[in-house]
Amino acid sequence: MTVDRQHMVGPLFGFFRFIRNKSHAPLSIDQYDAFVRAVYAMDLQDIQTAADLMELTKIFWLSDTRFQTQYEGYFRAFFQWEELFANGDDPDRVPPPDPENGDSEEPVVKPDPADGGIEGPQDPNGSDENGSGSIESETVDQSQLVDFELLIRESQQGLEEEVPVSGMYAHDFNLSLQSLMPFNARKVSQRLRRKVETAEQVPSDRLDLREMSRRYATDGFLAEIIYEMADASHSNVVLLADRFGSMYAHSYLEEHLRTCFRQIPHCTFEHYYFYNVPDYDAEKAHYCLTVPGKAVQTFYTSKHKWTDRTWIFILSDAGAHSGMVNRPRMHATLQFWHDLRAITPHVYWINPVPFEYLNDCTAKRLQLRIPMYHPDEASLNQLITASKSVK
Amino acid sequence: MQGHLLNLNQNEELVVPQLKARLYDLKYNFEDNTIEPPVSRKDPVSGEEILKEISAYIISKPLVRAVNAAIVADRPLLLKGEPGCGKTKLARAVAAKYHGPELYQYYFEWHVKSRSRAQEGGYTFDHLQRLRDTTVAQVDPEARERAADPKQYLTLGPMGFAFRAEHKNGKKPILLIDEIDKGDIDFPNDLLLELDEMRFRIHELPGEHFVAAPRGKRPLVFITSNDERELPPAFLRRCLYYKIPPFGPDMLFKIASTKIREYYEEVEMKDKPEITDDTLKKFVKAFDDAKKGAIAKAPSTSELLDWLKLLTYRHYQENVDFEKEIGNKELQDIALKLNT
Numbered sequence: 001m002t003v004d005r006q007h008m009v010g011p012l013f014g015f016f017r018f019i020r021n022k023s024h025a026p027l028s029i030d031q032y033d034a035f036v037r038a039v040y041a042m043d044l045q046d047i048q049t050a051a052d053l054m055e056l057t058k059i060f061w062l063s064d065t066r067f068q069t070q071y072e073g074y075f076r077a078f079f080q081w082e083e084l085f086a087n088g089d090d091p092d093r094v095p096p097p098d099p100e101n102g103d104s105e106e107p108v109v110k111p112d113p114a115d116g117g118i119e120g121p122q123d124p125n126g127s128d129e130n131g132s133g134s135i136e137s138e139t140v141d142q143s144q145l146v147d148f149e150l151l152i153r154e155s156q157q158g159l160e161e162e163v164p165v166s167g168m169y170a171h172d173f174n175l176s177l178q179s180l181m182p183f184n185a186r187k188v189s190q191r192l193r194r195k196v197e198t199a200e201q202v203p204s205d206r207l208d209l210r211e212m213s214r215r216y217a218t219d220g221f222l223a224e225i226i227y228e229m230a231d232a233s234h235s236n237v238v239l240l241a242d243r244f245g246s247m248y249a250h251s252y253l254e255e256h257l258r259t260c261f262r263q264i265p266h267c268t269f270e271h272y273y274f275y276n277v278p279d280y281d282a283e284k285a286h287y288c289l290t291v292p293g294k295a296v297q298t299f300y301t302s303k304h305k306w307t308d309r310t311w312i313f314i315l316s317d318a319g320a321h322s323g324m325v326n327r328p329r330m331h332a333t334l335q336f337w338h339d340l341r342a343i344t345p346h347v348y349w350i351n352p353v354p355f356e357y358l359n360d361c362t363a364k365r366l367q368l369r370i371p372m373y374h375p376d377e378a379s380l381n382q383l384i385t386a387s388k389s390v391k
Numbered sequence: 392m393q394g395h396l397l398n399l400n401q402n403e404e405l406v407v408p409q410l411k412a413r414l415y416d417l418k419y420n421f422e423d424n425t426i427e428p429p430v431s432r433k434d435p436v437s438g439e440e441i442l443k444e445i446s447a448y449i450i451s452k453p454l455v456r457a458v459n460a461a462i463v464a465d466r467p468l469l470l471k472g473e474p475g476c477g478k479t480k481l482a483r484a485v486a487a488k489y490h491g492p493e494l495y496q497y498y499f500e501w502h503v504k505s506r507s508r509a510q511e512g513g514y515t516f517d518h519l520q521r522l523r524d525t526t527v528a529q530v531d532p533e534a535r536e537r538a539a540d541p542k543q544y545l546t547l548g549p550m551g552f553a554f555r556a557e558h559k560n561g562k563k564p565i566l567l568i569d570e571i572d573k574g575d576i577d578f579p580n581d582l583l584l585e586l587d588e589m590r591f592r593i594h595e596l597p598g599e600h601f602v603a604a605p606r607g608k609r610p611l612v613f614i615t616s617n618d619e620r621e622l623p624p625a626f627l628r629r630c631l632y633y634k635i636p637p638f639g640p641d642m643l644f645k646i647a648s649t650k651i652r653e654y655y656e657e658v659e660m661k662d663k664p665e666i667t668d669d670t671l672k673k674f675v676k677a678f679d680d681a682k683k684g685a686i687a688k689a690p691s692t693s694e695l696l697d698w699l700k701l702l703t704y705r706h707y708q709e710n711v712d713f714e715k716e717i718g719n720k721e722l723q724d725i726a727l728k729l730n731t
Contacts (some may be wrong), residue, residue: 028628034464041463042396046452055453059460063627065471065618065634186621189576209518216525263620265576 011039018078035060183377185260191384193264196235196311203227235309236268237261242316244275250352253375272299277332311346319362320353326362337370350375395561396459405450407484411442412492419547429496447649448484457633467612472635475693482567482613489562497556497564499549503574509581512550513591541595551602553610563611572620579626586629644675654700658707670714677717681727690727698726
């Protein structure tokens, strides 16, 4: 038997390629390889339905629970599409790997119509344990493998019942709030950490035993106890979130930003909220902010310990949803902005409402005086890049 | 390979029974890179072996599949799930299934703390002791001898032991890296090479001294995370992933009926009959209702077992009827932490 290497298809390779393009985290070919090895070695008698198969693939290819619903949707969508366009004679159904673009790094084989079997990836070196090196002999060895593509076809019966409209996969609209996040908290946190960290190094509370040993070996005595140096962080990050009215719809962003900032190492994080504009007490010359998670606890800005190394992020739509110009609010907001800027130059406004959709309103006018950023990856990246490190 | 996978034997779940495991003092010989013959820990007074009770564990079918996938793919299994769902205990249960009462020769735990370093999993070097020895070397010949040999100050960590532990009858040693999300943001990245190649270098020894898992004999690694922090994609790529879902009433009933046997041993039953299955089903139903009605954090399996233990104790020790006590809201609130 000869094998047409151009059109060889491994178990679920089509779906792997499909999900690889959709996946939030990069999927590498060795993750496919791990799956194939498992398929060969495991007892898969209990994989009876498409749902079972999906659960198995999730172990290998889904690493973040936030994207579970998306993954399941993609799984259904892919096999729905396969069902609609299934044509065993059409080699374009699953695009063959292109040796030129590197897709051929994992040679795969396609089901042989002659015996209905399916073959897995071959040794890239073209050798096998018997030393024969022939593709045919490997194919014979693997003839008892489970044909997952066929298994899927057989289990389509159950799947079809879940699909009410032809060409559409069954949405359950169970998107978690986190799946709407427009930026990757970890990435932003990683980029930001270099900016908020102070450049100076201070002694930590850990003994630098290696250095002490070295000095002892060199000098024959120890003049002092040596501590390990660590990144100092006199800076801290403050999130001030507006929770009034339309901002309620963006509350997930507040949570996401909080998650992001909390990940910054060696940094104190403070989180407060307010409604529209923080209440200003003229007599005591301070703003009143509320501490989240506490029943009634007010933080007065006169008691702050913020310095010029503090980074303050304000999350507010600045009245973008009101559709009107509120002059008192504008003045109050500008005053608040200037008061914060008097403490630290690192004050940034994050506005979740797209500026291009703004008519003449408070936010539109404030935007002329206050630089505002969107909470998306590119905009936040721009913010971090443009800002100066704390010195 | 098949022989070393967990086998359900046509059942819906795998029950790992309760057992008493011996504890061992393990030492690593850095000269010939082997673990010295284990010495079981004994009570200094009675001289008897110290035994640790390993409670029963039920591994569901999908979880068995995930563990088998990790064995076959030779990749760490990253476990997530609500606190108290049994992530941490799974590794020990698999070790108990594989290695029985000798499991502590083959099962190693590394509990990550906020200040843990990746190197600590492999080994620690007692710099302070060496410094002391070199200080007194002039007057203490033993200290001088020790100070000349850096191996004297090395202690192998759980990851090192897991790399070097014997594969008894082809069954893998097991390493648990618990709560990896507690560590520093860079902690998972510092483990990439160790998890990929199952080896690490000891920098304090001259030359390139590595501790590595023998070729084809990698340990089975379980990693747990409470999802408090995102893990880097490069790390995720190296792991298989399974989220332990909240259990349904059927599974909870199975867990309750298995665990209650352990609680019977802890109380004086005084010829009272065992709790019936019907009563246990009512108990599970009450738990399920409480879970659905929970305003804050929903109680987990761990809380279910706390409540069961409390009810069992009250039934047998304080002569309070088990079934009636299920309706005791005060006790329910305490055991299931519904007020938190």
